[in-house]
Amino acid sequence: MAAPSRRPASRSSSAKQPGLTWDEATLAPVVLVHGSEGLLVDRAVERLTGLARDHDPEVERTQVTAAAYQPGMLAVLTSPSLFGEPRIVVLEGCETASDALITDVVDYLPRPADDVWLVVEHRGGVRGKKMLDAIRASGAPVVTCDAVKKDADKVAFASAEFRRAGRRASAGAVRALVEAVGSDLRELAAACSQLVADSDRAVDEAAVEKYYGGRVEATGFRVADAAIAGDAGQAVALLRHALATGADPVPVVAALAMKLRTLAKVASLRGRGGTASDLGLAPWQVDRARKDLAGWTPEGLATAITATAQADAEVKGASRDPVFAVERAVLTVAGAAGR
Incomplete structure (x- = not known):
């Protein structure tokens, strides 16, 4: 796998960049993962971590919650290491970021460290708007993880889950599954995984009925x-x-x-x-x-x-x-x- 570019993201005059979906997330010196759908946020962060480990299996991952952040911590986490190994730093829960964290991230953007991928995770809300605007203006990739509420979007999500697993699913089966367990995206994803694991053929309405029939009927x-x-x-x-x-x-x-x-x-x-x-x-x-x-x-x-x-x-x-x-x-x- 070719090594991702370690050059700082170029600045853009646009205040907001088009968002990537979680499965399109790509490594960059700074990546913003933004949205309130927790499952998609988690998947985006895990994908970025996996891409970093594809680049170097020995990559070090450091995860810091916004609530535990202390002033200057980002500079320490991104400072050159003794052996120069690549690192991925995940700032978790930045929707509750302190002023110190916001300031440190904004100051970091013009000169991101070499051999470091910084992932800023923000699950929605107005807190940290200055930081979000600065990240977007820097040209850094933005992974959008908005809440999935519409039935049509849940159907599309479930269909994509089956495709990623290499399993065909009929339109009727997907609709029945969304009606049965579609109130929560994590539960819907888990249901798709179960149907894939427990069936060696295309998923049809009979398979959904077998596992979730009682829930569908009621x-x-x-x-x-x-x-x-x-x-x-x-x-x-x-x-x-x-x-x-x-x-x-x-x-x-x-x-x-x-x-x-x-x-x-x-x-x-x-x-x-x-x-x-x-x-x-x-x-x-x-x-x-x-x-x-x-x-x-x-x-x-x-x-x-x-x-x-x-x-x-x-x-x-x-x-x-x-x-x-x-x-x-x-x-x-x-x-x-x-x-």
Whole structure:
């Protein structure tokens, strides 16, 4: 492997450089890893460490948390060593950086040390803005690790996990997996790893059902699907099973609201054109919503949204019986379908 350039990053007049994804992170004298998605931050730092060890297996890694930082520590950590071996220094949790750490990093940027890769990890927030701006202005690479919240982005993430593992996964399997465990990215990544490890063939919906079927069947998304389809009996049965196995009414209502918002967004495209990307949705979400909308009228959709909004307030404290509130909302939504 060719040795990375040890020359200081050139300065740029731009205040903000285009961000790299975690799996595009490259070594440089200074690298900023920035964003609130903890899994992606951790992966970016581990990738950079791996690249440094590819360059030299004996590379020394030093990790310092912002809370433990003392003035002048950066100069000590990056000063020439006796044998001149390369080092990677990770400044962890710089969203809580002290003034001393911010000052030392800003002062370090014009003259980064030879044979040292400095990784500045910042998980979001306004603290340290002067330091972030200075790093970006220096031209240093920026690895962006923004929170993954949209279902479409979670589907893309899971699909990429399977591709990296060299395993094919059907679109239906990925969607089912996201519905089952997609609330937390770490859990979703772990689920992908388990399916890859325990299956020697393409991952399909049957494989997801085998490992996560109970969770899929009892999630708020399945309750919402049944209600939106107008199947009140199935929706209530799924709801009661979910509640009996420990589900909380709040995420059930949230799933119902999410599905209805998707229907409303797609319904807004009628007669005016537009694409899935305009709505922040994946194409499969738009296709599914269009099928669901075949049995809905604008009046019925308005009734369902109003009932769900009321239930949302009630399950968050406005009612003494959140279970009754969510069941009433489910029945109202199911009854509104086709009206």
